Amino acid sequence: MHRMLSVIPLYLLTLTACTCGMQLKVNAGSRDGWIGQAHVYPGCGGRNLPPGIAWNHVPAGTRSFVLTVFDTDANHGAGWWHWIVIDIPSATRALPPGARLPDKAHSLRNDFGQRGWGGPCPPAGDQPHHYVFTLYALDVPRLPVTADTPPAQAMKAMHRHVLGRARVIERYGR
Numbered sequence: 001m002h003r004m005l006s007v008i009p010l011y012l013l014t015l016t017a018c019t020c021g022m023q024l025k026v027n028a029g030s031r032d033g034w035i036g037q038a039h040v041y042p043g044c045g046g047r048n049l050p051p052g053i054a055w056n057h058v059p060a061g062t063r064s065f066v067l068t069v070f071d072t073d074a075n076h077g078a079g080w081w082h083w084i085v086i087d088i089p090s091a092t093r094a095l096p097p098g099a100r101l102p103d104k105a106h107s108l109r110n111d112f113g114q115r116g117w118g119g120p121c122p123p124a125g126d127q128p129h130h131y132v133f134t135l136y137a138l139d140v141p142r143l144p145v146t147a148d149t150p151p152a153q154a155m156k157a158m159h160r161h162v163l164g165r166a167r168v169i170e171r172y173g174r
Contacts, residue, residue: 137165
């Protein structure tokens, strides 16, 4: 855990939100915290289906959510954005596997250069990578960003609006 935290960008660690009991569950189609092949990027033999995500115990005052998936081990520890979904309506409590996003929610470009889920595809022979799924509860209904805003800038834009967060770490290696 210590190694993983040392490579998460500083702005992910300095958010001052409480976890407030919010819980996040990831159904990545596998066992014991491992991402199943259906969710893996096509270049690594997968179907690139977004995993199922569910959450509960949302902080009072939540007006929207942001979901991020970040590989802390990619690029020699600099990381890789796999999924950034912003403006998820506050009444939403799940994103079913492979499902369309709720109205008003949308994905920013991931580090594959695509909008939407980009599944794991670490180099063959690497140690298994850690994929940090983080759900943020925000006090605003929308982030003041455009669809082409880079993930790091979107994270900075939401910094002062976070009411709570929950994390799950999944792994994948080949």
